[in-house]
Amino acid sequence: MDGAQPEAYRPGYELAAEQILQLITEARLQPGDRMPTEHELASRVGTSRTVVREAIKILSAIGRVNVQKGRGLYVADGEGMLGSSRWGATFLPTDLDHVYMLFEFRRVQETAASRLAAARATPAELRAIETAAQLCEQGHLTAQVALFDRGDDDFHLGIAAASHNPFLVASVREARRLQRQSSTIGMNGAIGSHAAEAIAEHDAIYQAIRDGDAEAAAVAAGVHLDKTLDDYRREIQRRVFGE
Known part of the structure; x- marks a missing residue:
């Protein structure tokens, strides 16, 4: 691939959600304030x-906006269903x-996302x-x-999109944030020995999604997560226990 890399496609509702968060910050709105x-x-x-409505669903799912039927939109306290503060309170990246368990959770959500993507992906999303x-x-x-990590993030978040x-978009993003945190501490941000296999596994997932084969996409995603976990375990054993 030559020249600058094109930015990965991002759905309009995702961009709108970020803009709404920026508006909340610029207006200095606090939890409980009406939006x-x-x-x-x-x-x-x-x-x-329509796009704003979808963005609000995401922001509500991650605990940033409180939707009160008949009353309007309010800034939430961050303790929504997928609120980062709740996840952060129970997740310790040094606790193996x-x-x-995070890998186990990622396997559930990303096999589901891959299965749905095989049925729903648009041509633009497939290109992304x-x-x-x-x-x-x-x-x-x-x-x-850094380039590998960026591509890896874009790949998994692209499938979620x-x-x-x-809800899958929000949970995949948050789980990957926690995953990066644990990898930075446990593996010093290294790619690991699984990288070459991961490339082939990504391709298998993409091909299944492109072909509209939901079950093959789910299976390929599960294999990828299982092998990524195996690589993490091996690297931790090598670094911590000298095995």
């Missing part, structure tokens, strides 16, 4: 009410049992997933850890 209406938000971020896989491969071939389920 603008959907119509006003759509006008401010320059998109449709928790790390393994393919581009991310190529970026990840380039990072591996050139030994650029293609599931068209905002």
